[in-house]
Amino acid sequence: GAVVSQHPSWVICKSGTSVKIECRSLDFQATTMFWYRQFPKQSLMLMATSNEGSKATYEQGVEKDKFLINHASLTLSTLTVTSAHPEDSSFYICSARGISGLGYNEQFFGPGTRLTVL
Amino acid sequence: QQQVKQSPQSLIVQKGGISIINCAYENTAFDYFPWYQQFPGKGPALLIAIRPDVSEKKEGRFTISFNKSAKQFSLHIMDSQPGDSATYFCAGSFTGGGNKLTFGTGTQLKVEL
Numbered sequence: 144g145a146v147v148s149q150h151p152s153w154v155i156c157k158s159g160t161s162v163k164i165e166c167r168s169l170d171f172q173a174t175t176m177f178w179y180r181q182f183p184k185q186s187l188m189l190m191a192t193s194n195e196g197s198k199a200t201y202e203q204g205v206e207k208d209k210f211l212i213n214h215a216s217l218t219l220s221t222l223t224v225t226s227a228h229p230e231d232s233s234f235y236i237c238s239a240r241g242i243s244g245l246g247y248n249e250q251f252f253g254p255g256t257r258l259t260v261l
Numbered sequence: 262q263q264q265v266k267q268s269p270q271s272l273i274v275q276k277g278g279i280s281i282i283n284c285a286y287e288n289t290a291f292d293y294f295p296w297y298q299q300f301p302g303k304g305p306a307l308l309i310a311i312r313p314d315v316s317e318k319k320e321g322r323f324t325i326s327f328n329k330s331a332k333q334f335s336l337h338i339m340d341s342q343p344g345d346s347a348t349y350f351c352a353g354s355f356t357g358g359g360n361k362l363t364f365g366t367g368t369q370l371k372v373e374l
Contacts, residue, residue, distance in 0.1 A: 147304075149304075175359070175360075177361070177362075184367075184369075185366075185367070186350060186364045186365065186366050186367050187305065187350070187362075187364050188364075189361060189362070192359060192361065234302075236304050236305070238304075240360060243307075243310075247293065247310075247312075248293075248356070248360045249295075249307065249310075250360065250362060251307075252297075252304040252305050252306065252307075253304050254303055254304045255302070255303060255304045257302070
């Protein structure tokens with residue numbers, strides 16, 4: 144249980160275009176999802192917290208107009224990178240908050256999406 | 262977000278040896294300390310986690326030791342295997358903070374034959 148999927152797993156796009164990444168909780172409902180960004184050989188940096196039915200909360204320094212987040216249902220959150228540029232190339236990972244086997248709040252991570260902007 | 266400091270940055274261990282990774286946190290409000298394992302090109306996966314009301318938790322070959330007074334916790338991998346070669350991240354979170362995770366900087370573990 145507690146499986147999170149992401150689509151696509153990798154995407155290559157031209158500079159100036161927009162890219163949408165989907166994050167789905169497959170076997171549980173998630174009122175809260177998180178979006179992270181990870182550069183090579185670095186740690187995960189939280190970009191934003193996505194709450195179903197309300198606006199996302201962005202971390203300091205993250206441009207909300209560039210990284211659009213929509214959490215339209217209890218199983219789907221989307222991240223749209225608008226007007227992507229080469230510096231947006233990164234590994235984007237989502238997680239969904241659910242209940243672990245021990246009854247605790249836990250984040251279950253997706254497999255990540257590799258974005259390359261040419 | 263307050264930091265979680267992790268060391269070492271990289272670690273090479275012989276097969277069958279013990280791998281030890283250490284973390285130190287600043288935020289005394291943290292009430293949940295997970296460890297994640299990440300393989301190249303994959304998302305992180307929860308390995309083991311501990312709450313501050315216990316000093317040690319063991320699951321198979323993996324053990325977390327927790328020292329609340331020192332604000333430190335560590336991961337011990339017993340009988341390390343080549344398949345354990347991955348990047349390991351510690352993290353901390355607290356319920357009042359929306360369960361947002363603050364990650365350590367990561368440790369790249371290589372287990373050699």
